[in-house]
Amino acid sequence: MATATAAPMRRDRKQAPPRRRASPYPLWFHMPAGVFFLVLFIVPTAASFYFSLTRWTLFDVEFIGLDNFVQFFREPALVQGFTNTFIYAFITSATKVVLGLLLAILLTSQIIARGFLRSVVFFPVLVSTIGVGVTFTVLLDPFDGMVNQLLALVGIEGPGWLTDPNLALLSVAFVDVWKGVGLATLIYIAGIVAIPQEYFEAAEVDGASSWHKFRSIILPLARPATVTVVILSLIGGLRSFDLIWAMTGGGPGFTSDVIASVIYKQYQAGFFGLSTAGNVVLFLVVAAIMVPLSYWLNRKGSES
Structure with a gap:
């Protein structure tokens, strides 16, 4: 009996098709992107880490260890730059989220000239940042x-938007929102359009109000x-620089300086290793802010 049972098992084993080796062919399509990523990101990043430990010019490199980092954290404008960077990033990102969502809801509703209004909202994204700043x-x-001339017509004395230390950073943040809210709106439009219409139809059958549709769907x-x-x-x-530099140059004084403008001023002064x-x-x-935040946001999304 044992011999009779083993024979069919051997026959089945012989009839099983051999496993095909996975072809490396699909991986070839990743090679161009991998080369660009290596040349444009990995190599410059590694070079930056190396040159940050040196005192360098175009013709000379001297290794000095962590002295550049010690000197950088002694910069008198650094604390102000860090504070302004976080304030600027929070104001601009929070405003873009709120305005982008509200505009997307408006521009996905049944309104006249919806396509034209979408183009108008997105147009500032296409304009040069330096041009917008000037x-x-x-x-x-x-x-x-x-x-201020328009404000004077209604009897209001306009402030020094870019010369008042209390308003300069907020004024640039307002311009940043005006320029960038179109991209946020476009992303939200894509997200709202992808929602199946069955949810909205079911909500209408249940008599849900617009607020309940917004909150629940x-x-x-x-x-x-x-x-x-x-x-x-x-x-x-967090990486903002060009708009702030074009509008205020970090002034008046250091009141609108961000980390990037502090770095650029060091570069202007010829401290290349320090700026690196x-x-x-x-x-x-x-990276320390965005990596855990991205992980947390995506993890919360997968749980919900």
Whole structure:
């Protein structure tokens, strides 16, 4: 009996098709992206970490260890720069999330010229950041700017938007929101349009109000869009430089300086190793904030 049973098992074993080796062919399509990532990110990042430990010029490199980092953290404007960076990032990202969601709800509803209004909202994203900064610097001029002239027509004395230490950073943040809210709106529009219409139809049958549809359908199901907007806005806010430099140059005084502008001022002064160390610190700060935040937001989304 044992022999009779073993024979069919051997026959079945022989008939089993051999396993095919996985072909490396699909991996070839990743090679161009991998090369670009290596050349444009990995190599410059590694070089930055190395040069942050040196005193360097175009013609000379001297290894000095952690002296650049010690000197960087002694910068008198650094504390102000860190504070302004976090304030700026929080204000701009929170405002873009709220305004982007409200505009997306409006632009996905049945309104006249919906396509045109979407183009108008998104248009500032396409404009050069430096061009936007120069334009708003002229518009917000405390004496000849159009904004204060319009306020004067209704009897309001306009403040020094970019010259008042208490308003300079907030004024630049407002311009940043104006320029970047179009991208947040576009992401939210994509998220809302992807929600199945059956949910809204069922809510209408149940007699749900617009507020209940927003709270129970749009907010939870548009969460992936919210996570994307929060991450992109926070990264942009923490790395902000070009708009602030174009509008205030970090002034008046150091009141609108951010980490990136402090780094650039060191570079202007010829302290290349010191500015490279500042860039490494900025990279580590952004990574230390965004990696756990991204993990937490995505984990909360998967749990819900």
